[in-house]
Amino acid sequence: MDRRFNREQEKLRERTRAFVQKEVPPEVARRLDAEGAYPRGIMAKLAAQGFWGINVAEKYGGRGGGIIELMIFFEEISKNLPVLAWTSGNVLLYGNNILQVNGNEEQQKRFLPGLMNGEYLFCFALTEPDAGSDAANIITRAEPVDGGYRINGSKVFISGASVSHIAVTNTRTASSRYKGITSFLVDTDQEGYRAAPIRKLGYKGSDTCEVYYKDVDVTRENILGGEDCYNQGWKQMMRLLNGERLVLSACALGISETVLKGLVDHLKERQKISRIQGRYQAVEHGIAEMAARVEAGRQLAFQSAWMVDQQMECVKETSMTKLFCAETGKAVTRLGMEVMGRLGYTMECDLQRFYRDIPILSIGGGTSQIQKNIISKLMGL
DSSP, X not given: XXXXXXXXXXXXXXXXXXXXXXXXXXXXXXXXXXXXXXXXXXXXXXXXXXXXXXXXXXXXXXXXXXXXXXXXXXXXXXXXXXXXXXXXXXXXXXXXXXXXXXXXXHHHHHHHHHHHTTSOOEEEEOOBTTBSSSGGGOOOXXXXXXXXXEEEEEEEEEETTTTOSEEEEEEEOSSSTTTSEEEEEEETTSTTEEEEEOXXXXXXXXXXXXXXXEEEXXXXXXBTTOGGGTTOXXXXXXXXXXXXXXXXXXXXXXXXXXXHHHHHHHHHHHHHHHOOTTTTHHHHHHXXXXXXXXXXXXXXXXXXXXXXXXXXXXXXXXXXXXXXHHHHXXXXXXXXXXXXXXXXXXXXXXXXXHHHHGGGGGTTTSOHHHHHHHHHHHTTO
16 A cells, blocks of 8 residues: 555645645735635636646546545645635535536536636535434425426525535435435526525635525436436435545644644744743643644545545545544644634734634534544444
8 A cells, every 4th residue: 555645646735835825825814814705816816727627537628636636735725724725615526526426427518617717616505404414304395397396495504605606406305314315406596596695703705605495496407417316316415425524634634734833833932032941841742742633634534535546435434534633623723722822812813713714624524423423333333
């Protein structure tokens, strides 16, 4: 087993890092966080530089990358501006990945070129007021009508819902919990579709919304995967989970690495001032422990990604990765706030932004509690 990054993967990391340093320096990240607006300008620059093709098959003009390439990209972006990683999901995950995993050839040809050049944004409309961790509890309905289906219902906490062109909408089409869900590609310009942004603590600018469907008509051709995938929405969702968990883990790693570096730099400055060796030993031990946890998370994450690439069964491993990296990220940022003290509590300090951003990574993509349920079940408990 060789888990070293290949030359193309290393080049992708270098390109992404260079893009972040040039286009998203700390002062820009602070401004975007304060404004809380969707980062359209930076998204357009990512499209222009070819980043939206990293996980698109070569036959469609993409780079042909997989989960490891996605993790590299999301980790590097998250080091400076985590919300940009979240909005990148409106192309790389909810567009490219969903279409290539679950879409048919006609849908892939129709949308993938536009996703790569920045013409399209996709959002994934699953969560409802009474269907979060229990996703099979959705009640938004798609009823048969002449020529297709009519959707009525609502969704909540849908990222990018007011800026996306297509909403991958999961609906109830039969009474069976798991065999009665169908996913539709809904044009957000359709009459009856409405999205209302939600104010949030962190990841500001991700355009997280409540979404309302009132008599939204869709054709049979807009069933994700085609008509043969009617009532197959649950199976389609399950195929996406390993990748989503690992991408979110990479986001947590990126945040953790930036916070750790900031803490080390801060402590070195304090040591210069005090000139007393060992005065901050308790803090040093805390940082050392967090550094070990981050490295353990990194090893677990890319080991799981290797298993995905090898098409091995790895639900337990990806759930462990998501749980460990998200909880480690929260522990690292919490330690950072304690070490930085009153400085970390000011809005001028970048740490407070990471502290506000990190909690969603233990909620979105399956809460830490759900990951524990999955792990324990797969252990036979």
